[in-house]
Amino acid sequence: MGITSRKEREKEQRRKSILKAATEVFFEKGFQQASMDMIAERSQLAKGTLYLYFKSKEDLYLALMEDGLDILHNMFDEAIEAGESIEEKVRNVTKAYYGFTQTHHDYYQVMMMMDSGLLSDKVDQNQLQHIRLLQMSGVEKLQKVVEEGISQGHYEPSTDAKILVLMAWAATWGAIMLSTEKRKILPMFSDIDTEQFVLEISDRMTRSFQVKKSDKNDAST
Amino acid sequence: MGITSRKEREKEQRRKSILKAATEVFFEKGFQQASMDMIAERSQLAKGTLYLYFKSKEDLYLALMEDGLDILHNMFDEAIEAGESIEEKVRNVTKAYYGFTQTHHDYYQVMMMMDSGLLSDKVDQNQLQHIRLLQMSGVEKLQKVVEEGISQGHYEPSTDAKILVLMAWAATWGAIMLSTEKRKILPMFSDIDTEQFVLEISDRMTRSFQVKKSDKNDAST
Amino acid sequence: MGITSRKEREKEQRRKSILKAATEVFFEKGFQQASMDMIAERSQLAKGTLYLYFKSKEDLYLALMEDGLDILHNMFDEAIEAGESIEEKVRNVTKAYYGFTQTHHDYYQVMMMMDSGLLSDKVDQNQLQHIRLLQMSGVEKLQKVVEEGISQGHYEPSTDAKILVLMAWAATWGAIMLSTEKRKILPMFSDIDTEQFVLEISDRMTRSFQVKKSDKNDAST
Amino acid sequence: MGITSRKEREKEQRRKSILKAATEVFFEKGFQQASMDMIAERSQLAKGTLYLYFKSKEDLYLALMEDGLDILHNMFDEAIEAGESIEEKVRNVTKAYYGFTQTHHDYYQVMMMMDSGLLSDKVDQNQLQHIRLLQMSGVEKLQKVVEEGISQGHYEPSTDAKILVLMAWAATWGAIMLSTEKRKILPMFSDIDTEQFVLEISDRMTRSFQVKKSDKNDAST
DNA sequence: TATGAATGAGAATTCATTCAT
DNA sequence: AATGAATGAATTCTCATTCAT
Structure with a gap:
């Protein structure tokens, strides 16, 4: 249980950090101009990882x-x-x-x-x-x-x-x-x-x- | 004389018709989503023609x-x-x-x-x-x-x-x-x-x- | 005959002037970068006219x-x-x-x-x-x-x-x-x-x- | 360690194979006539892949x-x-x-x-x-x-x-x-x-x- | 003959998404 | 779970050539 919840907290944490990066990039570039590459780079994660948290x-x-x-x-x-x-x-x-x-x-x-x-x-x-x-x-x-x-x-x-x-x-x-x-x-x-x-x-x-x-x-x- | 003005009128006409098509497409899709292909198709013209009237x-x-x-x-x-x-x-x-x-x-x-x-x-x-x-x-x-x-x-x-x-x-x-x-x-x-x-x-x-x-x-x- | 030869001379003249324009443009831009538009403009003729003298x-x-x-x-x-x-x-x-x-x-x-x-x-x-x-x-x-x-x-x-x-x-x-x-x-x-x-x-x-x-x-x- | 170097070797390999294909195509067609499509096809890769290795x-x-x-x-x-x-x-x-x-x-x-x-x-x-x-x-x-x-x-x-x-x-x-x-x-x-x-x-x-x-x-x- | 508007195939490049590792 | 290399459809724009006037 402790493990589970830690994992879940980490997951939530990562989700938030993606969102934060995305907000910055969307704000700077606009929705269309923002690319998943940029968001991945900003959030220090691999592009593929984004798709584990958000399906598009x-x-x-x-x-x-x-x-x-x-x-x-x-x-x-x-x-x-x-x-x-x-x-x-x-x-x-x-x-x-x-x-x-x-x-x-x-x-x-x-x-x-x-x-x-x-x-x-x-x-x-x-x-x-x-x-x-x-x-x-x-x-x-x-x-x-x-x-x-x-x-x-x-x-x-x-x-x-x-x-x-x-x-x-x-x-x-x-x-x-x-x-x-x-x-x-x-x-x-x-x-x-x-x-x-x-x-x-x-x-x-x-x-x-x-x-x-x-x-x-x-x-x- | 008559010819010149008729040609000019036709050109203006075409310009207007491209604008009309473009307005529709931009409205439906937004600027980014709208493609020159769509506008060309809507205005019943070839893609290249658009670029005769508008440079981008x-x-x-x-x-x-x-x-x-x-x-x-x-x-x-x-x-x-x-x-x-x-x-x-x-x-x-x-x-x-x-x-x-x-x-x-x-x-x-x-x-x-x-x-x-x-x-x-x-x-x-x-x-x-x-x-x-x-x-x-x-x-x-x-x-x-x-x-x-x-x-x-x-x-x-x-x-x-x-x-x-x-x-x-x-x-x-x-x-x-x-x-x-x-x-x-x-x-x-x-x-x-x-x-x-x-x-x-x-x-x-x-x-x-x-x-x-x-x-x-x-x-x- | 006089008419014919004058016409022919004019034709030859035009041919030469196209060639001259083309040489300049090819020289300035290179073959690929040179466009028929540029050559037409340089030779003060319409694009279509070039094709009356040269087939491509x-x-x-x-x-x-x-x-x-x-x-x-x-x-x-x-x-x-x-x-x-x-x-x-x-x-x-x-x-x-x-x-x-x-x-x-x-x-x-x-x-x-x-x-x-x-x-x-x-x-x-x-x-x-x-x-x-x-x-x-x-x-x-x-x-x-x-x-x-x-x-x-x-x-x-x-x-x-x-x-x-x-x-x-x-x-x-x-x-x-x-x-x-x-x-x-x-x-x-x-x-x-x-x-x-x-x-x-x-x-x-x-x-x-x-x-x-x-x-x-x-x-x- | 072994993995890293193998991956790097593979990357270098691919780079070389693109270069090889490109050389052939450039040679056959000249720079201008050669298209990225041709090079992609010749190197058996998708067009986009070329741009992962060379930026233009x-x-x-x-x-x-x-x-x-x-x-x-x-x-x-x-x-x-x-x-x-x-x-x-x-x-x-x-x-x-x-x-x-x-x-x-x-x-x-x-x-x-x-x-x-x-x-x-x-x-x-x-x-x-x-x-x-x-x-x-x-x-x-x-x-x-x-x-x-x-x-x-x-x-x-x-x-x-x-x-x-x-x-x-x-x-x-x-x-x-x-x-x-x-x-x-x-x-x-x-x-x-x-x-x-x-x-x-x-x-x-x-x-x-x-x-x-x-x-x-x-x-x- | 001369024109130039129209065409449309084709070019380089981008990028969301997938998938083998 | 995480990665990031690979994909290929889609996009903007160019330009040789044609053809109605």
Whole structure:
């Protein structure tokens, strides 16, 4: 048993180290340009060995996606946990997402890649389904928070929690993509604090659903 | 004379038909997966012929991008022209962008791909520069409208036109990406009218910069 | 008739201009690297037109060889004519050959190319035979001169004219190739006057067959 | 240990067998006409395998050149070693060179090709430099022998060793080229013993520098 | 006759995957 | 389990030649 579990730990260890190498290479080269040779070299293993752990390049990529999503969702859970008010919880999730794109920049980029261009011919459909579910669950977590907020009178009673979440999500996502991808193109971006930008856009979007007291809503850059 | 122009027209015609085929294939397969063979077959031409019109696969791709951006920017100009009030102009641009993603869905998708990972090694740098400029100019057009709106007292005097535009743009872009790309993933999206969703998110974002009268702003889905 | 001959002259003219362009391009690029496109462009004609005058790239190449050999042999004839003594005639031929490699450097290079690498699959065998004959005739002309020299007692009576000519030819050819092709490799060549070198090697070779006043050093085959 | 060396030997073996196949194909077709497909087929390997051993067609060609030059220079060394007198040493080198062109005829032909038109764009410049050096070193070895001969009074004291060597070399090379390449063209060659021809031309050339017993025939540069 | 657009066979090279050791 | 040599299908691009105008 001890032996078995040590072996299993070693196996898991090796799996992780392959994933790490793959993430780096995918990030640096993009999915297509990355070759199994590069990943093998980076992970200090023989090419054949990769196929003992992942049955194809696509499979490796999906595993990596799952990994990234796991990290992200743990960050979400902590973010929601840590927030005391509804407002803070929502804000924390935005922060968490932004934080993920910064501290796990390679994971983020690699995950972004996926949306355009992976052909799922040889892809394990079960695994794909699992990833889809993970992607959804982030939104669902946020939705629960908002529903609580509605019932607490924090948002307009007529608010559709789903719509609110999707809009906040869309705005946040758009802001992050705009900041990270277009920074190179749009010089106007050069003097903007990205985190502020992302947080403010999320704030403005969620606040537009909030109940107005007598009014002193406004936002400063 | 007649002959020259007929020949030229035919050449242009063929160029267009290659671009059309290429757009389809790039859209279906992604840039990397799309092969010149596929494009040749789709356009009913021999492989070599493609190289008479475009000097490389990258070149073909860039030409296609330019084409798409041209269409988009014409739509923007008309949108701004057609709007009577500031509010309407901004709204029209959002509509135009959304419309573009729908009526030229393949162009849109292909343009989205670009951001992740085209190898600019063999790419004509002048052409690339031109594309960058086109991409920027859309934002700039909107910025002019907003600046006018600020000076007309339509938006808070303290508003930074650039920030407003970038936020509106980010939100709109995020909304469109979310709706088009994630529709397949998020079942919660199934009963949402996409155009409404996109317009509303843009509205909410811009309205958050507007001067509040005494207040009765709200939005229903 | 006038019309016919004008047309024929024009045709011949065009043929020549294609050959000229081809020589330049073959010289600059080598046979394989030279493309019919380049030759067409250089000769200011359409690609298709080349095929009205030469039935293939190989054919064009052979025509060019013939042209070069014609020039060379005219130079030989003049060289022999101009020489007053046997010695001078032989020397003049060497000079003429060297001169050809200098003033018609591109022809010379292009002719050298042929020896290595042309596949005669699609080549007109009659034309090839003609070229072979031309190549031989230079040697034959020289041989006649030497035979005269032997009968005049200029060379050892036992001399085999054929051997003398072949040896002189080999030495001259080797010297020219060494000087032109190896100059880039052998730095030791840098301070040698090529023409002197070539003439001297030919001299030494032929003189070794000459009758020695008081001596009798000789070589038997 | 045993395993490692066996594997290495096998690898070297395969490398050699590729080189062998390549030499044959290059010889038959010339560099440009030879395709990696042909070489793969000839060596009974898959095309991709070739690229495990040589990184490009050019690389393969250069490796082959180096191999051939190595053989040639070993033959030179032995030739010089084996000769007892100066005269014999020089003669042996000529013999060795001729021998090489006969026993390694394909190597010789392939090496001859090089001089006309290898594209050095993608070629490893270090390797190219090495080849240039090897090509030179043959001449240098001979030069040393001749210098010794001069100091021993074997050649005219005024003799420039460099000139003597270059002339002997040129004559020998010319003779070999004439005999091998033109044999097909010049029927007059048919009844000549090639080796005799080559040796004699070399003899005549070197002897023309030798001190004459009772005589004083000489040549001025 | 002259043109030049179109062709398509063929070239070098890459790389995911397999499999004997 | 781990290796890494071998594979060969697939990819981009070239270019001699043809042929409708």
